Amino acid sequence: MSDTVDTSDVVDKAMLQKAKADHRAEKKAQKKARVQQAKSKQQGESSAAIISNKQEGDSQNKTDLDKDVENKKKESKSTTKEVGGEEKVKKDNKLSTVKEGKFVENTKKDGKTESAKEVQAKKEVKRPIKTQAKKDPKVAGETNKAVHPIKKEVNIVKEVKHKNVLAKKASAHRKMKLFTHLHQKKATIPVNSQDLHPAVVNLGSQYMDRVIVGSNARCLAFLHAMKQVIKDYNTPPQKKFSHGLEDTLHLSMEFLHQCRPVSVSMNNAMRHLKWQLMQLTDEKSDIEAKSHLNQAIETYILEQIEMAQQAICNTMQKKIVDKDVVIVYGCSSSIQRTLEEASKRGIKFRVVVMDDWAWREGKELLRRLVKLGLKCSYAIISAASLVMGEATKVLLGAHALLANGSVMARTGTSQIALLANAYNVPVLVCCETHKCCERALTDSFGLNELIEDPTSVGAIRLAYDVTPPDFISAVITEVAVVPCTSVPVILRMKPFE
Incomplete structure (x- = not known):
């Protein structure tokens, strides 16, 4: 949560600054007083005679002065209106101000008389939010927040959450720019269309x-x-x-x-x-x-x-032997047919079906193989390193064979192939030649599609990844067992190309 505004801290800082200023002013006043006191001592002796003479004259007129003072005290009780609705009153020898029905006395500090405006300014510094709320009703909402800090913190938390949501949306929008060229929108299904069958x-x-x-x-x-x-x-x-x-x-x-x-x-x-x-x-x-x-x-x-598929199945029968531990990923019709034929031939082997977290397509292949009586195990791709050590072969399906030898398959295939390469386990890809493509890709962003991830709301993921040819031992096609780099030759052999 962002930093909150503490009203007490603001008031304390203002009072501290005012106290420092008053201390500096007091020192200057004391210095001036000492200078004036020294000057008065020098002039005191010369003016002593004059003052004594004046005192004698004053004593004679004392009665008249007392009368004048009493008259002035009576007059001070009456107020005189000033501009801005203020009234000044002299009460007990102290100048005071009446403003908006409130009585404020002028005080003396360090021998100086402070006006009503200065006294009011000090109080505004001590209570800045309340004073501003009285003067300006538009900020009444802000004063309420200051008066009720809990409500203010709740409002600040809501604002921070809203900003975080906006920031996440902006961040997601920036990330999505990488996939703007890929398919993201779904079509609307027409009803009784004349152009579509x-x-x-x-x-x-x-x-x-x-x-x-x-x-x-x-x-x-x-x-x-x-x-x-x-x-x-x-x-x-x-x-x-x-x-x-x-x-x-x-x-x-x-x-x-x-x-x-x-x-x-x-x-x-x-x-x-x-x-x-x-x-x-x-x-x-x-x-x-x-x-x-x-x-x-x-x-x-x-x-x-x-x-x-039948030709690929016949070729793969020579690759699967007894006591093999075959790892497969996802669900592939060619691999299913190959394993089914090997089981019918009496070859004893075990199958480990690897699957991803999202669509769990491997469960369908597992169900079909168990129905045929094969010994099978099931694991998520995150546990591939635990079972790769006992594997003897890895069989993978393919979405497409690219012209540069890369294999495009469901997301996670490249991880399985990379791990198998690290364990020196041969990786065989079963793919028909009608899946060969003349495009060449080195990453998964050029030709792909976005699908919604069912494991989390609003999340998307790539449907396919691209496996480099270095991680593929061989590609099993109906033509022959070829390396990945022989895809251009297969493309030239296609009659419709």
Whole structure:
């Protein structure tokens, strides 16, 4: 809490300064008195004769002077009005002031007569807040605070809390400037939209509520929604089928991006679909064109997702042996399929499922593996160092493979890979080639998304992090087991690139 204003301290300081000034004035007066006393001694002898003569004359006129003094005392009882509403009164040989119905006597100090204004000024110094409140009613609220210090402290505490809240908001605003380019706002779900297909609207709602998560799951749901859009599409008059459908797909993609930023796998699937759309000729009818596009989508799902996962699973069977302790992070469909196949082959191994504090996606993978009869353990990422010493392999999923060899995956993957590298544990990343991206990133701020942290109200966190290729032992793809630096070669092999 900030420093509070203590009225007693202010009054004490003012009185101390006044006392010092009076002490200095008293010394000067004593010095002058001594000088005058010395001069009077010198002049006393010369004026003694004169004074004696005057005393004789005064004694003769004493009766007359007494009468005059009595008359003056009677006159002093009557008051004389002055400017500003003040009345001066001479009472008992002391000059006094009557102001606003109050009687104030003028006092003598060090042989000097102090006026009523000086006396009042001293009292104002002793009681500055009360006097100001009497003169100026606008500061009555402030005087009340001074009279009631507890209320004043409560008000000050409230002001400090309000300032702290504003400071925290300003600090959060400054911190958020680092993420202004990332997706933060959610889209509004339209009702009965003429431009968007109901399947697309439903899919966007599921993306927004995180009902569908995972790169492969999001890509599969997207392709099935596009099949519904193509099936129900009607070519508008005076427009080609390919051009009109391309505009519809573009609007659908924009809406899905507003609900949640599209994944790399979804972008690659859309590029493949547009490439197939460009291959259509004007000779084909709308029905034939729709059939061709639906067949292309089915082929893409079969080759790029299902067969790719099966190829990765077959390759990984050679990597898992008996008595292995495999650490996995989060929930990955490719890793689940690999571990399930290894269990069916009779390989005896143990799985440690690592998870983060936020979404706990690893619990779903743990439930599926336990249902298959696998020996599993569950731990939070903060306890990774406790279990990494007994691990023999680390299997990780990926959101995308970047052109510079970095792996983009859910937040926490880079920490697991870094710890495994410190313990000399091999790190294998299972990733299909349809997740490869031509972008190159060295940090997590260039291409990412912000999600709300369910563990704390109002907090946000990054959805993905970027793991350097130095921490990755190998990448298992449907093509081959390749190093991370071979991603550009895979990109050149893609038929739709």
